[in-house]
Amino acid sequence: MATNSARLLALLGMMQRIRAFEETAMAGHAAGEVPGPLHPSIGQEAVAAGVCANLRIDDRLTSNHRGHGHALAKGADAARMMLELYGRAGGSCGGKGGSMHIADFSVGMLGANGVVSGGIPIAVGAAQGLQMLGSDAIVCCMFGDGAINRGPFLEGLNWAALYRLPVLFVCEDNGVAAFTATASVTAGAGVAARAESLGVPATSVDGNDAAAVDAATAALVGAVRAGSGPRLLHARTYRLTGHTSTDAAGWRAADEVAAARDNDPITRLEAVLRAEGVAQATLDALRADALREMAALRATAHVAPWPDAATAFADVIGENA
Amino acid sequence: MATNSARLLALLGMMQRIRAFEETAMAGHAAGEVPGPLHPSIGQEAVAAGVCANLRIDDRLTSNHRGHGHALAKGADAARMMLELYGRAGGSCGGKGGSMHIADFSVGMLGANGVVSGGIPIAVGAAQGLQMLGSDAIVCCMFGDGAINRGPFLEGLNWAALYRLPVLFVCEDNGVAAFTATASVTAGAGVAARAESLGVPATSVDGNDAAAVDAATAALVGAVRAGSGPRLLHARTYRLTGHTSTDAAGWRAADEVAAARDNDPITRLEAVLRAEGVAQATLDALRADALREMAALRATAHVAPWPDAATAFADVIGENA
Amino acid sequence: MPNVTLAEATRLAVLQEMRRDPRIWVLGEDVARGGLFGQYRGFLEEFGERRIVSTPISESTIMGAGLGAALVGTRPIIEMRIFDFVMCAMDELVNQIAKIRYMFGGQARPAVVVRMPHGIWRNSAAQHSQMLEGWFAHLPGVIVCCPSTPADAAATMVAAIRSDDPVLVFDPKNLWGATGDIADDIAPLEFGRARHARHGDALTMVSWSACMPLAEEAADALAAQGISVDLLDLRTLAPWDADAVLASARRTGRLLVAHEAVTTAGFGAEIVAHVAERVAVRATRVGFPSVPIPFSPPLEAALRVDAAKIVSAARGLLAT
Amino acid sequence: MPNVTLAEATRLAVLQEMRRDPRIWVLGEDVARGGLFGQYRGFLEEFGERRIVSTPISESTIMGAGLGAALVGTRPIIEMRIFDFVMCAMDELVNQIAKIRYMFGGQARPAVVVRMPHGIWRNSAAQHSQMLEGWFAHLPGVIVCCPSTPADAAATMVAAIRSDDPVLVFDPKNLWGATGDIADDIAPLEFGRARHARHGDALTMVSWSACMPLAEEAADALAAQGISVDLLDLRTLAPWDADAVLASARRTGRLLVAHEAVTTAGFGAEIVAHVAERVAVRATRVGFPSVPIPFSPPLEAALRVDAAKIVSAARGLLAT
Numbered sequence A, B: 001m002a003t004n005s006a007r008l009l010a011l012l013g014m015m016q017r018i019r020a021f022e023e024t025a026m027a028g029h030a031a032g033e034v035p036g037p038l039h040p041s042i043g044q045e046a047v048a049a050g051v052c053a054n055l056r057i058d059d060r061l062t063s064n065h066r067g068h069g070h071a072l073a074k075g076a077d078a079a080r081m082m083l084e085l086y087g088r089a090g091g092s093c094g095g096k097g098g099s100m101h102i103a104d105f106s107v108g109m110l111g112a113n114g115v116v117s118g119g120i121p122i123a124v125g126a127a128q129g130l131q132m133l134g135s136d137a138i139v140c141c142m143f144g145d146g147a148i149n150r151g152p153f154l155e156g157l158n159w160a161a162l163y164r165l166p167v168l169f170v171c172e173d174n175g176v177a178a179f180t181a182t183a184s185v186t187a188g189a190g191v192a193a194r195a196e197s198l199g200v201p202a203t204s205v206d207g208n209d210a211a212a213v214d215a216a217t218a219a220l221v222g223a224v225r226a227g228s229g230p231r232l233l234h235a236r237t238y239r240l241t242g243h244t245s246t247d248a249a250g251w252r253a254a255d256e257v258a259a260a261r262d263n264d265p266i267t268r269l270e271a272v273l274r275a276e277g278v279a280q281a282t283l284d285a286l287r288a289d290a291l292r293e294m295a296a297l298r299a300t301a302h303v304a305p306w307p308d309a310a311t312a313f314a315d316v317i318g319e320n321a
Numbered sequence C, D: 001m002p003n004v005t006l007a008e009a010t011r012l013a014v015l016q017e018m019r020r021d022p023r024i025w026v027l028g029e030d031v032a033r034g035g036l037f038g039q040y041r042g043f044l045e046e047f048g049e050r051r052i053v054s055t056p057i058s059e060s061t062i063m064g065a066g067l068g069a070a071l072v073g074t075r076p077i078i079e080m081r082i083f084d085f086v087m088c089a090m091d092e093l094v095n096q097i098a099k100i101r102y103m104f105g106g107q108a109r110p111a112v113v114v115r116m117p118h119g120i121w122r123n124s125a126a127q128h129s130q131m132l133e134g135w136f137a138h139l140p141g142v143i144v145c146c147p148s149t150p151a152d153a154a155a156t157m158v159a160a161i162r163s164d165d166p167v168l169v170f171d172p173k174n175l176w177g178a179t180g181d182i183a184d185d186i187a188p189l190e191f192g193r194a195r196h197a198r199h200g201d202a203l204t205m206v207s208w209s210a211c212m213p214l215a216e217e218a219a220d221a222l223a224a225q226g227i228s229v230d231l232l233d234l235r236t237l238a239p240w241d242a243d244a245v246l247a248s249a250r251r252t253g254r255l256l257v258a259h260e261a262v263t264t265a266g267f268g269a270e271i272v273a274h275v276a277e278r279v280a281v282r283a284t285r286v287g288f289p290s291v292p293i294p295f296s297p298p299l300e301a302a303l304r305v306d307a308a309k310i311v312s313a314a315r316g317l318l319a320t
């Protein structure tokens, strides 16, 4: 198999795992097993997979509320993530965070964030710290198109450009912020123009084309790691679900959703791979494996022990406790 | 005398009043009469005068910490302002605000602000309120070049462009933020590029050329009042003094300061007027009158009664007190 | 109007006021769609997009624009979506809104209502569950409201909207679905007047917001054990009804304050201190420990106040 | 080192630590020039612009970047310039820094120091004089320091820098020029241990920060009148030395808390409440009324705490 196909297959495998993780967790939520809301990224998997395929394990990642895919693609352990969603002992955050606060520092995943654009200042600071320590690791900062209307977007990009920090900003533009079309609340020419005005070169890409995201990211990560300063990747995509697990998104135009289904990044990547001669069975197996993996994690999580109540008091502060 | 000369003479008169006000207040501060620090705008008077000459009394103005000139040019009463700087009864704010919090709602001056970029959200909201009330008044929002690195700059400009609000943003760019050259902390192409990226058309002008500021503002105010949405004026100028009345600004390069003195907006406007045939005596009289006016205000303020201590408890809240 | 939810009660209150006064408008994220909790359902259709303004995710500007709009004579309702996001707008709230009337010597009328749905609800974890209402009682220049019933929530909204002062309304997320009757013509709440929820003389109990139903449950459980509780729902923390609490504490000699918020330096401390400075009283507080709010249900349950914890604190207090 | 100012004491403390550990750095506005108060004088020359980072006016990012940099193993000192500006960075402080260790189950080490010079100084009016330290004692996840002497300020900085927890340091602006001796080798302060400033038995007095010298002045005036005061300087509010205060209050039966901040719902309330829950005590608080800080000197003087107000409150307390 061509190197290219191998790489694309790996991307597809990750995308299938992300989708299966979220579909499974959504089912768990619908069944009353998962407490609290989930923010699924179904339909956006090509961005997580394509971007993170270009990161090293010691590169850092900050994410937002819709971060399952980012975490998985960065290498976070799916089993511990599922336990976390279920609020069980052994979860990524010991059950203290839940879906919106997944972090796995062991793979450089510095955390999802419940505050829109909350990860931006943290990312630039992490990059500044790495620069100071002489590391060649970089920081990838993921946020949505809604985040570009909050102040930290301007502050963080200016800051990163000023100190020539190794940050790759990724704006995952699904066209919507919660229940509002971002076009209806965003003036000017959009995220790339804003970034450029702040001294951060920007590249736009079809975020539902995993190969394109992969290629664009590779170029940007190369520049960032080489010390050229920050870059921004603007990836256009579509959120196939509602805002949260409890939102049926019935408010969207049916034809819009139908068109988006045809543009599903997984379907598209499968078509590419089929054209490159990969057998349908191989493709099907990726999805089946992913579903099987996640079903097993769900079954385990559902019966896993709760965290000991005494742990509720731990980890507030460290040695000064 | 030509209409043009008359208008320029009026501008010069205002600039002389602003300078005399601040020179007098600085002397009062040096003599220990004025409590708290002052932020003088000496050298920047053409911006205040040129911009505000194009505003109606029912137009609103928000200002920053360096706001004496803005307030005077908007029509605030100099006597009450001087009393306020002295912390006396009868001051614009009853002695509760001081230099950094001058406001005079009776002439649409909605207040100086001790927080950098603090006036931006207030200005866009005032414009939104005026739009809602069907008024054709506009809002002028003054801030420094340091303010463009805070989040509210992005949020406020996006907001104003989005709702097509009647706001004229004025960035008074004196090249410095407190003790730091803004070029050293600002990435990208600057305020105009940032504004354009947010959907706010921007115009740059030599802020030490009063006539140019006046003309540029006239065009922008016309567009804003006609309902074309917000505009930004970028006025380059120079702060001839230190950051505050207690800062001698000895840290600046001597040649830079010398060059700036030659570029003093008052000297320049006087030269223009002389070239238009205005007599030197007329020009000198403006300065002399201004100094006389302010000296009298200082003398009055210095012996004015303090506010009654009981007023310290008033105005915290209104009818719910 | 019989048997409406607290969310609906606030909706009807705002509706009543917006029909009365065209200067009233709402700004915040997703309000055109009816708000995150349906508290503005149908408003866009009735009032149009000039008065129901769905904004960008720009909390600083949502807050600051509300202030600016008030300064020219409109009466904005600033919707913060979830309390925790007000941390993105604190300069505008603390340094501007709370100070502008004073700092400018009385010239400004910051007639804004700031709605901040708060508290623990549906395992939302550390960044979506905070209760910091006590902070704002320490901040001069604002009115602080923490209603717990549909009737009070409706009356609070009417009073807040009619006030020329900035009024912070903490909508209790956990009680959105609580039901009760409200008047057809909703009258404004009087700020600073507690509601006497239960009469008794063994013990004075004070609570507010989402903790109030737990306090009622505890009071009833104690009543069943023969202990009669004098229970006050403060409803507003600034101003707060110190007279009513003092009078009750003088009578019972025992004071228990229960709130969802962290105990240490919470508003319960002010109540206990204020009373203890004036009356010899045995006092105790029930609140959250000094810990952020965890996600997992058993962890959350271990920390949060419930009726049983209030009952046991009350019995402890009576035993001293 | 004899007779250094408090500002200089903190400078020497940071200098000592930065020489020891290359991971320590400073970020904030104008720090390259030595900071607004000279507290970083000479640092740029010694440590260079990678470790003394003069930033844009971007408070949210100053705070948040400090956190991010801590997460990869550096140890930032976040300089807020003036306390009031932290209102522009509250999401980063309250929702991120204070919660990150807990929310992520202990993975994060938010080893940041946040310096926030606070309090009334040189007629700076409502937006440059606030004292809200009590807020942060109510916020789980942070250490809160309010030193009042050069020695304690230096020791506080050393402890703060060495701590893996987020430490908020409230530099007392009004005491920048206060002088005292400090050790040549500055040892870290122990958080949560009060300083016993005066020994006595008529009355327990508790204070901190810029109010502390006023409390000492008051205690001395009372001593001259034959009233011996047991005076504690808390030094840190979270954790705070409840044991020392309780022991003293048990002994004297009378407790006075004095702070510059607003009385209502200030940290004094916690102290009085905590003690009153455990000991029969007569208590009172001296603080600022619920009013923003005015500019004009006589207005400011009418409102702010001074030694005379403390003395008269103490005499009132002793008369009961």
Ligand SMILES: Cc1ncc(C[n+]2csc(CCOP(=O)(O)OP(=O)(O)O)c2C)c(N)n1
Pocket (backbone or CB within 6 Å): A065, A066, A114, A115, A116, A143, A144, A145, A146, A147, A174, A176, A177, A178, A182, C029, C057, C059, C081, C085, C088
């Ligand atoms: C500061 C802040 N404001 C509001 C919210 C509520 N909220 C959560 S997600 C969301 C929409 C975010 O849109 P976007 O950034 O485009 O991300 P997406 O959900 O589309 O992935 C909003 C408004 C929040 N979490 N934080």
Ligand SMILES: Cc1ncc(C[n+]2csc(CCOP(=O)(O)OP(=O)(O)O)c2C)c(N)n1
Pocket (backbone or CB within 6 Å): B065, B066, B114, B115, B116, B143, B144, B145, B146, B147, B174, B176, B177, B178, B182, B239, D029, D057, D059, D081, D085, D088
């Ligand atoms: C949010 C905030 N951060 C910091 C300060 C301290 N400060 C006061 S003025 C100033 C410089 C502002 O520069 P600029 O906006 O260019 O105005 P200029 O002083 O040059 O007129 C700074 C940093 C402040 N007042 N507010």
Ligand SMILES: [Mg+2]
Pocket (backbone or CB within 6 Å): A144, A145, A146, A172, A173, A174, A175, A176, A177, A178, A182
């Ligand atoms: Mg989006």
Ligand SMILES: [Mg+2]
Pocket (backbone or CB within 6 Å): B144, B145, B146, B172, B173, B174, B175, B176, B177, B178, B182
């Ligand atoms: Mg400037």
